[in-house]
Amino acid sequence: MQTFGGISLQPPFKSRRALSVLVGAAIAVTTALLAAPAPAHADATSTSVAGRVTLDGTPTGGLTVCASGAIYGDQGYQNYGDCTTTAPDGTYSVSFDFPGSSNMVTVWVDPGDQYRDVFTQTSYGEYRPGVAGYIDLTQGNHLAGIDIALTKIDKPSQPFSVGTPTISGTPRIGKKLHAAVQVTGADGSKVSYRWYRNGKKIVGATKATYRLAKRDSRKKLTVAVTVRVPGQDPVRVVSAATSKIAR
Numbered sequence: 001m002q003t004f005g006g007i008s009l010q011p012p013f014k015s016r017r018a019l020s021v022l023v024g025a026a027i028a029v030t031t032a033l034l035a036a037p038a039p040a041h042a043d044a045t046s047t048s049v050a051g052r053v054t055l056d057g058t059p060t061g062g063l064t065v066c067a068s069g070a071i072y073g074d075q076g077y078q079n080y081g082d083c084t085t086t087a088p089d090g091t092y093s094v095s096f097d098f099p100g101s102s103n104m105v106t107v108w109v110d111p112g113d114q115y116r117d118v119f120t121q122t123s124y125g126e127y128r129p130g131v132a133g134y135i136d137l138t139q140g141n142h143l144a145g146i147d148i149a150l151t152k153i154d155k156p157s158q159p160f161s162v163g164t165p166t167i168s169g170t171p172r173i174g175k176k177l178h179a180a181v182q183v184t185g186a187d188g189s190k191v192s193y194r195w196y197r198n199g200k201k202i203v204g205a206t207k208a209t210y211r212l213a214k215r216d217s218r219k220k221l222t223v224a225v226t227v228r229v230p231g232q233d234p235v236r237v238v239s240a241a242t243s244k245i246a247r
Contacts, residue, residue, distance in 0.1 A: 047098035047139055049107055051146035052090045055118075059090025064112055065148070067094040069105030069137055083110065101138035107146050118152055118231075159232065160186030165225045165239035172246045177210050179223040179239065186229045194224045216245040 049067045053060055068081025082096035094107075111118065137143065163182035169175055183189050195205035197219045202210070210221070220241040228234045 046095070047137065047141055048093055048095040049105075049135075049137070049143045049146050050091070050093035051107075051144065051148065053086050053092060053109055053148045053150065054090055055150045056152050057149075059088075060150075061086050061088035061090060063090075063092075063115065064110040065092045065094060065107065066110055067096065067105065067107045069098065069102040071098070071100040071102050073100075098137060098139050098141075101136070103136045104134045105137040106134060107148070109148055109150060160184060160189065160227070160229050160235075162186075162225070162227050162235045162237050164237055165223055167221070167223060167239050167242055171212070171221075171242045171244070173212050173214055173217055175212055177212065177221065177223075177242070179208050179210075179225065181225045181227070181237065183227050186227065188230055190228045192226045192228075194226075196222045196224065212245055217247050218244050220244055 053063050053065060055063075063086045064083055065086060066081060066083040068079050070077040070079050080096060080098050082094055084092050084094045086092045135143065135146065161184050165179050165181040167177050167179055169177040171177070179193055179195075181191065183191065193206055193208050195202045195210045197216060199222070202221075210223075212221075220243070222239050222241045224236060224238045226234055226236045
């Protein structure tokens with residue numbers, strides 16, 4: 001419930017004049033409080049980190065910048081931080097609650113799905129102004145000039161190719177099936193797997209090898225393989241189905 005100048009207006013009042021005086025005083029106090037400037041660093045939220053993000057030397061907007069640091073307290077280390085989005089001119093300012101000080105604060109750009117294959121893996125991550133790779137931050141600090149320079153990945157001149165996955169092994173309960181796929185022209189590629197039972201995802205089956213269980217009996221299995229190469233769109237290919245799994 002809102003109060004005026006810390007005074008609770010609760011009826012009944014002894015007279016209309018007393019009520020008028022009390023309300024007038026409360027409004028005057030409230031007006032003075034609203035007009036008075038807030039004390040500097042009244043809370044820990046005033047802590048901030050700011051700078052500019054460039055991509056191949058060009059200020060870039062729409063990127064997610066995060067800052068965080070750990071402070072030791074009664075419950076051990078706890079992380080404090082927040083994220084923001086760069087303005088069209090690449091500038092950012094992250095403000096967050098930081099009730100203490102730390103010399104292990106990091107600032108980084110999160111590429112998200114849109115830019116995951118645009119930055120080099122080594123150019124986003126924690127901001128490294130010194131050997132230790134961290135910045136010092138204390139409650140109430142406003143650090144500026146924390147600039148982050150990103151570099152685009154050079155796309156290969158020739159696209160990579162992915163063959164059709166194959167499944168080897170004995171299609172019998174208790175046996176293992178193994179998926180294999182041939183990838184050419186893709187340096188630094190990452191391969192992920194997903195097994196399916198009669199076209200439906202098998203929970204937790206995300207490795208190249210899968211051990212057949214009772215629920216696979218009389219079902220057909222396939223495996224989907226996704227290949228990701230920095231700077232190019234991911235490629236997803238699916239194997240042919242196995243024969244029905246025997247008991």
